[in-house]
Amino acid sequence: MSANEKSPYNASVIGREEINPQLVVLRVQPDGPLFEFAPGQFVVLGLLGSEPRVPEAAADEVAPEPNKLIRRAYSIASSSLERRYLEFYLTLVTSGQLSPRLFNLRHGSRLFLGPKATGVFTLNRVPAGKSVLLIATGTGLAPYISMLRTMLVHDAQRRFVVLHGARYSWDLGYRAELESLARIRPNFTYIPSITRPDEDPHYRGYTGRLQALLEQGVVEKESGVTLDPAQADVFLCGNPDMIRTVKAMLEAKGFKADHGKDTGTIHVEEYW
Template identity: 35%
Template sequence: MADWITGIVKSRTQWSDSLFSIVVDAKVEPFQAGQFTKLAWHTPEKKVARAYSYVNAPGKDCEFYIITIREGQLTPYLSQLKVGDEILVQPTATGFLTLDEVPPGRDLWLMATGTGVGPFVSLLAQGDCWQHFENIVLVHGVRFATELGYRERIQTLTQDRPHFHYVPFVSREAEAGAEPGRITAAVNSGHLEQRVGLEFSAEHSRVMICGNPEMVRDTLAELKLKGLAKHLRRKPGQILMENYW
């Protein structure tokens, strides 16, 4: 990996008590929507680095969607950053949750929990997905409505796309327009398919999953029951996934 570079915080957004975004001016190398890089800070004793997906489309200011882990070594520091502060950024990106890894299909399902929606916002902003799929569904599961970060941006990016479906899930309170409960339960019951008018099938469905490990594991298991399989380069399937808190 290339050496670290210094970025400057241009703006920040506080979504909830624990969720925030920062926009960073940094001369990073070209990347693909859906990939991630690392942010870091260091003391004389050590450097603490963690991976974060780009929320922005390639070529735009770097943007990251972060949850504060109160006992964490990095996020309490990141949560205190102000406009004009410096942050270390790794200029090279990596990751395989990208459009060129997805086999051809008709329907693209983007399924996320929490900050895992970030790489999917990047994919929608880049825009190539509209040329590859007839229908696109973004499913975002959170605990409380205030955690539906990027809801308005998603609506702006897709307002002229009649074959796009945005399905938020809020598990711990009622929210207008949002489904109650968890994504996995709605996959199991068939309610998610009914909501958008599309069925999961090995022939038509391609699924990208990004979220906490439990959600990724359980959603994969439910989709396997519907005839889908994990995608591997040596053994093509329909499901790509990445653990992301």
């Protein structure tokens, strides 16, 4: 970018927490006032093609234009009550264009932040009083963190359950925060599960795929929330295979998709 060209960057990194080499939490502060958003929505982040990639990432298959923004939408993890910054829970896609550059950012680094949040993956269409089951794999957890940080303050009567799957215990981002919430909030239950327990021998907890835990009645056992569309709405975010199999299982129990004008009890975020 030439010296007389205006930078497209309008935000700065003010916090970076590495969960492990493939997972990071970034806090991004806009230059101006932060827009309003609903928990569960997403916003676009961007970096110029000239920005460096982390060393552990593969090289770009096709070199991007150096002065053009690489953009991608990411779910917001921070509470909508937080007015200073936005938080994002990111995974490193080594062959991707944007995430290897985002992972190279440090405190004070500059980036592009979209002007508004969008998306309908929110609690707005869930009737008052119904329980909410939030099911995610990997960084699909991010929109639920925003929901919990916001709604557990305002909606103390509604029951929330998080069912989160990952390969290893060290991939369970926000685990300490969610365990703490579960201890102090009687209306919240956290159920983590890992799929490679043989390689993680110190982990103590549920193992296996999330759909298997649902079939085994783990949610009812741990939370008292029944998989009944009259009692609960279900949110799905993460691996497409998980979404497909869990959605089919729920539909067999009488749940139906929430889409457009058709109000339903299964809410899906097309995350990948």
